[in-house]
Amino acid sequence: MYLPSFSLKGKTALVTGAGRGIGRAIAIGYAEAGADVVIVSRTQSDLEETAEFIHRVGTKAYLFEADVTNKGQVEEIFETLDSEHVTVDILVNNAGMNIRSRALDVSDEEWETIMNTNLRSAFWFSQKAGERMKEAGGGKIITISSVAGHVALRTGVVYASTKAAIIQMTKNLALEWGQYGINVNSIGPWYFKTPLTEKLLADQSYLDDILAVTPQKRVGELPDLVGPAVFLASEAANYVNGQTLFVDGGMSIQGF
Template sequence: MPSPFDLSGKRALVTGSSRGLGLAMARALAAAGATIVLNARDAVALGAAAQDLAATGAKVNAVAFDVTNRDSINQAINHIEDEIGPIDILVNNAGMQFRSSLEAFPPEKFDQLITTNLTSVFNVSQPVARHMIARGRGKIINTCSLMSGFARASIAPYAASKAAVANLTRGMAVDWAPHGLNVNGIAPGYFATELNQSLVEDPKFNTWLEARTPMGRWGKPDELGGAVVFLASDAATFVNGHILYVDGAFTATA
């Protein structure tokens, strides 16, 4: 019998996938057999990522668009659906971080962060879901965060945005499950990526992280692969509205 984790014949759009966790998840989906559509705003970085992924034997397309611009998104989704093929799997991964004490947090950065991390999930999911609803099937996976359920100094707006993404994920599942869609979230713990580079380079933070995380280390981007393949596959047909924490047991201990 075929493996329930086999994604052959499926097409996955992964936003924010020119590097970091997005590219790692795209690699995992490709290894499971999916055709990948990479996305980022930076066309040069996007092209380099697509070339590297294609060199592994993956089937890859690259479509540059801005997840904060609805006109750009709608044009891109129509292009993918009409010219590349139907989107079976959507991974909303585009995001940003900005650190500052809350009393000094620049209002324009707050607006940018909410638009990039939260509004973009709605912006991209709605047009993709309309196509999926018409077909009666589809998988949407939203990148949440450990901070969906916690808060730390200097990142209150980021934590707020990711908490909202988690509940938007549940709301999408409630609205769209009757139409055959599965909508879930992945909440990574602390992973060593470009987004966390300042923390990776901070000895004090590293000491705290290793002591606070039962596994005693940072996550590696490739360690998200199993979670995204599971949620994208037929192995998760009755998993809906769930937030899957991948955090080295961080949330399991006080």
């Protein structure tokens, strides 16, 4: 048989930042592909809405209201899953944020907040999932980076630094953990229609600038991102390791 399986049936995926936007879309997409989903968010009401979609599909949802920048809370999530004999086969580090300050205006607090949310939390989750995947004989780790980690954009230096670091972290973890059957990859989106980008995309001048450097002449829709996320989590990507898949309508081939 030459056609690999894209099914996630029998798997359990953990998705951070799953309360809304990209995280919610990926969590629901994984459920549609057959996976049970552990969803993590700071807001209980958002978790409950995501869980409702997952339950409609017919798979299980495990809800964790947590601050991903709190290492103790990250450890508690995995300890709880261990106690309930829930094995994480797939991890998606999606939680992230941005503060759009110019370099000369970045405060220490902004630096720490963005770094902790985007980068440090992704490493903590990867570390905890990785040690369990090593014992289990394999798994898939996917971290959401950005084209801002590859080319210079008007997104701010701190955000861009975290996304570039994610790309390099992906390579290093893949190098270390590939021998254990763990695939570590990242996804680099461009602009997608989400609650976080709604105000930016409502600015016609800003939108025109985005479209001018996007060969497909449109911003992304969430299903455009869910397909690649399912692919990287599935058996179809068993020999893909240490890569960043840019899901950007071709934007990253030319820059902004």
